[in-house]
Amino acid sequence: MNLVKLIEFFRGRLKTVVRLCFVVLAVLVLLDAIPAIVDKEHAHTSIEHWPGFWAVFGFVACVLIIIISKWFGHAGIMVREDYYEDGSAPLASTPKGHHE
Secondary structure, eight states, rough: HOOOOOHHHHHHHHHHHHHHHHHHHHHHHHHOOOTTTTOTTTOOSGGGSSHHHHHHHHHHHHHHHHHHHHHHHIIIISTTTTGGGGSSSSTSSSOTOOOO
């Protein structure tokens, strides 16, 4: 099965895939709560003893990375496509592709 067919297969069953992911996440958080399976004896802080802490931490970190990246992009990293055509750029007189 090639990759395109696999993606189309999953896309056609998106609700099932999402539900399956939630079930897997719930099972992993439950397994994290069982001390015989996950050894938390060497945790550095008390919050690390909470079941699913690292899953929530990772999710929040990913969301923050996306939000901060979008903010940086809109704050000035992204420029209009016609940025060099309006004459306000310092290198506007140099031909395209030639930078000093």
